[in-house]
Amino acid sequence: MVLKRSLSVWLCLVILTLGPAFAQEAKPLLVGGETLEAVYPGNFGVSYTEAKPFAQALGLAYWQDDARVILGLGSLQIRLPLASIPKSRTYLKTLVTKNPPHALRDRGKILLPVRYIAKALGFAYSGSDSSLKVIIPEANLRGIDVTVTNGRDVLSLKFNRNVNLVRMGQGHWLLLGVRAEEGMRYLSGLYLTDVRLQPGPYGAELYLDGVEGWPEEVAYYPQEARIFVGQKASKPPEPPLIVIDPGHGGSDLGATYGNLYEKDIVLKVARETADILARRGYRVRLTRSRDETRSIYERAQLAAKADVFLSLHVAGDPVSPPGPSIYTYTGAGRATPVFTSKSRALLAGGGYKKILLRYAAAPSRVEAFARGLEAEFGRIGLSVRRGQSPLYLLERAPGAAALVELGSIYNNTDRARMSNSAQQSAYAQVLARAVENYLGGVK
Ligand SMILES: [Zn+2]
Structure with missing residues (x-):
C-alpha cells in the first residue's frame, strides 16, 4: 500500500520534470522611453520583466537579497517576496497570482511583475496584443524651501507624487521625471549660496552652489524630498562596530550538564572578550550583558549593524x-545590498531611517576572519572544525x-576547560586577538 502510493507520486514528478514546466512568450514592453521585454512565466497572463533594466528605466531604487526584492520611489517602498521558478505549474500559478505576486528568479535573472509594480507606484499601465506600456506620469515641482536646522541647510522639495532624486555629483541632482521651470534662487543659508534649476531630458536638474566640500544627504517623505547640507554629513565615518552575542540567556539555558549552563559560560567569555577589545579602544557591543532573555530578532538587529x-x-x-x-555563511542567502548610495534614506514606518549604509563584507573577508579564528585557537592547542x-x-x-x-558540554575535557575561569580568559584572548587581527588595528 505504502509502496504503491509512493510509486505513483514518483511517476507524477517525472511527468512534471519532463514536460515544459513553463512556457514563455515574449512581448515588447515600453517603459518610460525604453523598450524591454515582457515574459509570461507559466502563461497565466501575468507579465514579468527583468528587474534591473526595469528599475533603471523607471528610476527606482533597487535592493535584493535571497528572500525579497525592494523597489523604492521616494518614500514608497514595494517589497516582493523572491522565489525560484518552481517546477510545479500549480505552485508557480500561486506565486504569480498572489497579492503581492512573487518576484521570480530564473537562471541568474530576477523577474518582476510589471502590472503590480506599475499600479503600486501610481504609474499608468496598458496592455494590448502587440505590446505593453508603463507610462510614468510627469511630476511637478510644487515648491522649494530652505531652512537652517541644527547647523545644516535643509532644502525641502515638494512634488505632486513620490519622486526619486539621483545624485549626479557634488551639488548636482537629477529630479527624475520632474518638470520644472528654469530658474535660480539666491539664498543665504549656512553653506548654500544659491539654487539653480534647469530642465533636462530625464527631468529637472538641480544645482546647489556653495556646497563644495560638504557631502549631502537626501531623505524622502511622502511627495517630498529633503536634501541636507552641512556638518553632520561631513563627520568622519564611524569606527568599525564589533558585536558579540552570548547565545541564550534568561529562561533559555542553552546546553546543560548538571548545573553547568551554556548561557553562563558564553556570557563570561563574551564579556571578557568585549572588555579586552574595549580597553584596546575598539567600539564593542554585547547583545546581552547579563542573564536575560533576548529574542533572535533583537540579536539580528545588532548583527545587521556589525562590521x-x-x-x-x-x-x-x-x-x-x-x-x-x-560556522560562517557566505551563500546566496546572505543579505547583500545590490545598489545603494550613502546619500539615500527612505521613509520607514513614521520616521526616516537610513538603510543599507554598510556594504556586505566580501566572502573572502569572512573566510579570512574564520581562518584567523582558527589560527588563534591553534595557538592555544585547540584544533577547530569549520x-x-x-x-x-x-x-x-x-x-x-x-x-x-x-566546545562540547558532554566532553569531559571541554567541560573542564569551559568552566574554569583561567581557561575562559584564554578563550576571550583568542577571540579578541582574532577580531583585532581581522580589523588590522583600525579602531
Ligand atoms: Zn547555543
Missing part, C-alpha cells in the same frame, strides 16, 4: 565531537560574522 559579529555557543549534542567549531551554515543570525550579518561553539 564584525561573533555569536558564542557551546555544543549540546551528546554526539558532538570535542573541541571548538566555527562549517558553512545558513544560520539566521549569520544570514543577517553583512559584516565578517562567525558562530563559534567553544
Whole structure:
C-alpha cells in the first residue's frame, strides 16, 4: 500500500520534470522611453520583466537579497517576496497570482511583475496584443524651501507624487521625471549660496552652489524630498562596530550538564572578550550583558549593524565531537545590498531611517576572519572544525560574522576547560586577538 502510493507520486514528478514546466512568450514592453521585454512565466497572463533594466528605466531604487526584492520611489517602498521558478505549474500559478505576486528568479535573472509594480507606484499601465506600456506620469515641482536646522541647510522639495532624486555629483541632482521651470534662487543659508534649476531630458536638474566640500544627504517623505547640507554629513565615518552575542540567556539555558549552563559560560567569555577589545579602544557591543532573555530578532538587529559579529555557543549534542567549531555563511542567502548610495534614506514606518549604509563584507573577508579564528585557537592547542551554515543570525550579518561553539558540554575535557575561569580568559584572548587581527588595528 505504502509502496504503491509512493510509486505513483514518483511517476507524477517525472511527468512534471519532463514536460515544459513553463512556457514563455515574449512581448515588447515600453517603459518610460525604453523598450524591454515582457515574459509570461507559466502563461497565466501575468507579465514579468527583468528587474534591473526595469528599475533603471523607471528610476527606482533597487535592493535584493535571497528572500525579497525592494523597489523604492521616494518614500514608497514595494517589497516582493523572491522565489525560484518552481517546477510545479500549480505552485508557480500561486506565486504569480498572489497579492503581492512573487518576484521570480530564473537562471541568474530576477523577474518582476510589471502590472503590480506599475499600479503600486501610481504609474499608468496598458496592455494590448502587440505590446505593453508603463507610462510614468510627469511630476511637478510644487515648491522649494530652505531652512537652517541644527547647523545644516535643509532644502525641502515638494512634488505632486513620490519622486526619486539621483545624485549626479557634488551639488548636482537629477529630479527624475520632474518638470520644472528654469530658474535660480539666491539664498543665504549656512553653506548654500544659491539654487539653480534647469530642465533636462530625464527631468529637472538641480544645482546647489556653495556646497563644495560638504557631502549631502537626501531623505524622502511622502511627495517630498529633503536634501541636507552641512556638518553632520561631513563627520568622519564611524569606527568599525564589533558585536558579540552570548547565545541564550534568561529562561533559555542553552546546553546543560548538571548545573553547568551554556548561557553562563558564553556570557563570561563574551564579556571578557568585549572588555579586552574595549580597553584596546575598539567600539564593542554585547547583545546581552547579563542573564536575560533576548529574542533572535533583537540579536539580528545588532548583527545587521556589525562590521564584525561573533555569536558564542557551546555544543549540546551528546554526539558532538570535542573541541571548538566555527560556522560562517557566505551563500546566496546572505543579505547583500545590490545598489545603494550613502546619500539615500527612505521613509520607514513614521520616521526616516537610513538603510543599507554598510556594504556586505566580501566572502573572502569572512573566510579570512574564520581562518584567523582558527589560527588563534591553534595557538592555544585547540584544533577547530569549520562549517558553512545558513544560520539566521549569520544570514543577517553583512559584516565578517562567525558562530563559534567553544566546545562540547558532554566532553569531559571541554567541560573542564569551559568552566574554569583561567581557561575562559584564554578563550576571550583568542577571540579578541582574532577580531583585532581581522580589523588590522583600525579602531
Ligand atoms: Zn547555543
